[in-house]
Amino acid sequence: MTDINSVLRTHYMRALIENVCGGNIEIIKRPASFIVKNKDEGARTIERLIVLPPKGYTADTPTQTNSHDEAERATIEIKGGVRPDKNGFSTLKHCLLVASFNKESGFSDLDKPYMTYSADLKSTPGLFTEFHSAGESPFTVVKPNGYGFYHNLVNVTDDWLVLKLNKRLRLQKGVELDPFLENLTDKQAKAVSTLHDNILADGDALFKKYPDLVDEVASMPPQTILPALGEMLFVYDSGKHEACSVFALILKIGKLHMDKTKEFLTDALEKNAIPAYYGEQLIGKLMKHRQGLESSGDSPEFG
Structure with a gap:
């Protein structure tokens, strides 16, 4: 697969999008990932698809973790890799790195809105790392107690990787400007x-x-x-x-x-x-x- 459009054109990806997001979709391009969502989502519990290019990630850089104050709980299911001439998602082992900090991990510098970690994954205090495989049961990346409050999901393979996100949002009043x-x-x-x-x-x-x-x-x-x-x-x-x-x-x-x-x-x-x-x-x-x-x-x- 060469780009996001070739991934989205596969028949099994189209079926997954219809099942998870419906027909009225929006595709959000991030620095190294794509989010597929329903344009009209508004419930507290939402489902989205995350598409990671080869070596892609959900934060802004490979060694950054984004904060998720909006999430009360979130789970990820790895649907699998998207490969040419395949009729379904490919089962990839140890394909996704989850790098995370809990809510009490401290404060980053003033000019860094997010928590960062070293590329060796070993020399950063408070960093939790896990590797997950396609075919596993959905696993939790954010919990109400602050677990995973900062995290980055990293595709460690050379294949396009598709994740299903299920997220329950915190109650929030909205903006009245x-x-x-x-x-x-x-x-x-x-x-x-x-x-x-x-x-x-x-x-x-x-x-x-x-x-x-x-x-x-x-x-x-x-x-x-x-x-x-x-x-x-x-x-x-x-x-x-x-x-x-x-x-x-x-x-x-x-x-x-x-x-x-x-x-x-x-x-x-x-x-x-x-x-x-x-x-x-x-x-x-x-x-x-x-x-x-x-x-x-x-x-x-x-x-």
């Missing part, structure tokens, strides 16, 4: 609304596609923009890492205005105005960054 636009100028409100629309459409591709918009929003006074960004952390996860995009933008502001950002996050956590995980992680990253600056002798700008 309008009240947060009322105290902004018309120009600011337009920029924030456009940012929200672009996050929904493009997820974390926002930073490459609209850098000027990102800079415009990040340059607004923190007391003006942070409440709206905090509300956006409740965005529905469609597989595009929407909430992580907001998370990264708050980090960008926090690096410039550390004290004001920490003050906002602490107050928002007390009022349940932002998801707890994101607030705790953001504060932890800011404090780790501050400690690093102080220990190096640099003078942080606490604004």
Whole structure:
């Protein structure tokens, strides 16, 4: 198989897509994976297909783990490999690496939104690794107790690999942005609304596609923009890492205005105005960054 289209054209893959996702599908391209989902999904329990190219992975880099605050529980079933001239999925042994950290594994650096690990899989404290084979029963990658909160699924073969994801989402209130636009100028409100629309459409591709918009929003006074960004952390996860995009933008502001950002996050956590995980992680990253600056002798700008 040479590309995603040749994988999707196989008769057994088409049948699986129809069975899992229905006829109205959306294909989301990630840096090294593809997500096939129903366009109209909205239930708490959802099913998607993950297609991994040879040596592909679900995070943004091979040694990065994405956070999954949106998931209460998630399981993976390896359907198998897709090979030319085969009439069904190929059973591949030890084809998928699951690299994960639990929720209490700590905080990454301020400029790294996710937890990372060494390529040797041995020298990173707190890293859990497992290899799984096609044909196994579905296995859990995220549990309510924080197991697998950060994880990366890595195809270690030279074949295209298809996974079936079953995920139960946490109860979440959704984004109600309008009240947060009322105290902004018309120009600011337009920029924030456009940012929200672009996050929904493009997820974390926002930073490459609209850098000027990102800079415009990040340059607004923190007391003006942070409440709206905090509300956006409740965005529905469609597989595009929407909430992580907001998370990264708050980090960008926090690096410039550390004290004001920490003050906002602490107050928002007390009022349940932002998801707890994101607030705790953001504060932890800011404090780790501050400690690093102080220990190096640099003078942080606490604004």
